[in-house]
Amino acid sequence: MYFLNTSISLIVAATLVGNSHATTSRPRLVVSEADKSKEFQFLTNATEIEIEFFVNGTDFPSVPFDIGESYAGLLPNTPYGDSELFFWFFPSLNPVAKNEITIWLQGGPGCSSLDGLLQENGPFLWQSGTYQPVRNMYSWTNLTNIVYIDQPVGTGLSPGKPTVDNEVDISNQFNDFWRRFIDVFEMQGYKMYLAGESYAGMYIPYIAEGFIEQNDTEHFNLKGIQINDPTINEQNILANVPAVAALNHFSSVFSLNETFMKDINARDEKCGLTKFLNEALTYPPPKNFPVAPNPYADPDCLVWYDIVSAAQLVNPCFNMYHLTDFCPYLSDPMGFPSLAVGPGVYFNRSDVQKALHVPPTNYSLCNETVIFPNGDGSLPSALGPLPKVIEETNNVIIGHGWFDFLFFLNGTLATIQNMTWNGAQGFQHAPTEPLIVPFTTGQVENPNIWDGGSGILGTAHTERGLTFSSVYRAGHEIPQYVPGAAYRQLEFLLGRIKNLQDTGPFTTQP
Structure with missing residues (x-):
């Protein structure tokens, strides 16, 4: 049913505090009486430590509007770690989100x-390519309290040098940090959700398993x-085995010559x-x-790199x-790719770092520091904790x-089909149901207003507690390219809609 299964056609879019000491010094904030008088959810009767993390949303560097209530800074990850982790926490105004946090x-590993x-x-x-910040009508803060954490x-x-050798180390250090975060912001008993992308596919299942094993719903209510x-x-x-079939499906995008295409397909057939x-x-x-072909037994089988x-x-x-x-590279305030010309890396600016209560830091999007100097010693999460997290x-x-050429959706599906959870192996039915995203008021009244896309934007299939959802026009970062689909997926994760075929309106309008 998918483009890597070349024997059948694709379902294209035609179907329509513990230890709270700090290991580094950081700037301190003086909160004005005017700010104290506002109805901030987490600053009311604020303790000294809450004030220390308060971010002035009305005058944040280079942002021409109020970004709302938020808190940022560093909290220790000791005793398993020996440093601190940075967080930026945004409370939601949605009353349904009162007792939950995402x-x-x-x-990366090592990306911010x-x-x-x-x-x-x-x-x-x-x-990328935009002049200045804009409000996000598909902000996840519309739905839930959310915190962004730089870890490990x-x-x-x-700041600091990594001290992790595997995902259990990651989980243990994160747990120590998270217990402090919950105590500082008095969120004991809150429902918790973990979301992320790419190498977070390793981080999150192992951290989730650590939450479960804490047996502590006051701090780890996953x-x-x-x-x-x-x-x-x-x-x-995830990458090499599906590469040629993906190339064939998107051949008009690549426009590679006939000689190359014949050669790479012959190698694909030879390697199976x-x-x-x-x-x-x-x-x-x-x-x-089936047993996956071993590309290291024959160099001809390492096709992804050549493509x-x-x-x-x-x-x-x-x-x-x-x-x-395609070219040219767009200017990018995050500094990606490094060849792009732009205004500089936004989070490396001293005024931004001061506003976030961190000491001067040489920030980069994906730190050159090697997070795992000896490699990540843990099993891939599908072979480790992921089935347990589904079951729990x-x-x-x-x-x-679909437009991700780093990891392919059919590599992920092949992984799922070889994974056992809740008493059975893989999906029993083809994951072909539509991912439906409601139309927004902006589209209906003014087609020129930017929004995140609507209609049938991909597929969504659920069996035994696991949902696989593909998004047609998205690349590696779904919320960046198709924010409406990502927003809808979050609604489902939070239990606001019954499934991803639900045709009802957004539970909270942007």
């Missing part, structure tokens, strides 16, 4: 979650997770790459699940995160963008 984590805030789902956006140490605005375009298996399955996919992507999965290299020759600005991008929460969403 955690957003970026991947502030990328998700500034260019995906935060209350204000400053996306050595990522983004979290209710569900969402991981988009996630690292849940080996790169061979698409053959493996066609066998794996059956519903229910085959009793004797990307050829694509970069034809299109020097080829973007594996969103394959329909019965509320796990795996999202995937």
